[in-house]
Amino acid sequence: MVVPFSGGCACGAIRYQCSADPVFSWNCHCRDCQRASGSAFCPVLYVAKATLTLTGKSRYYDVKAESGNQVSRGFCPECGSPVFIQAELVPDLQGLWAASLDDPSQFQPLVQVWTGSAQPWDCMTPTLQKVEKAPTAAQMQKLLTPRG
Numbered sequence: 323m324v325v326p327f328s329g330g331c332a333c334g335a336i337r338y339q340c341s342a343d344p345v346f347s348w349n350c351h352c353r354d355c356q357r358a359s360g361s362a363f364c365p366v367l368y369v370a371k372a373t374l375t376l377t378g379k380s381r382y383y384d385v386k387a388e389s390g391n392q393v394s395r396g397f398c399p400e401c402g403s404p405v406f407i408q409a410e411l412v413p414d415l416q417g418l419w420a421a422s423l424d425d426p427s428q429f430q431p432l433v434q435v436w437t438g439s440a441q442p443w444d445c446m447t448p449t450l451q452k453v454e455k456a457p458t459a460a461q462m463q464k465l466l467t468p469r470g
């Protein structure tokens with residue numbers, strides 16, 4: 323991605339800027355992401371919290387994800403756009419919904435997870451590896467290894 327990059331919610335009340343490349347990015351097809359998005363999956367990039375600058379106030383909704391892990395979903399109280407995800411699994415990272423980016427074409431998912439929960443009308447990227455449920459510790463380690 324071109325850094326720094328920026329984004330925000332639909333009404334502009336929430337804005338963020340990030341000064342470093344995402345740590346990892348994926349499309350999650352779990353039921354919880356389906357409900358939170360109203361759609362087939364959640365395209366999300368995770369960045370180090372230390373590299374993120376925020377303006378505006380978001381509200382958080384805590385949910386036990388399909389994995390059993392606690393996930394906090396941040397959205398704009400004005401326009402309702404989903405913008406942030408905080409996952410217990412990766413406490414130092416902040417998830418950003420891909421479509422909240424000012425330039426969403428920059429999003430590069432590395433893997434598709436929870437494909438076992440995907441709907442028959444879901445469209446997946448054929449070139450991306452599918453993980454049926456949550457990634458294993460080994461798969462997670464591989465995703466977290468810095469690239470390039």
Ligand SMILES: [Zn+2]
Nearest residue numbers: 331333398401
């Ligand atoms: Zn908003």
Ligand SMILES: [Zn+2]
Nearest residue numbers: 350351352355
């Ligand atoms: Zn999910």
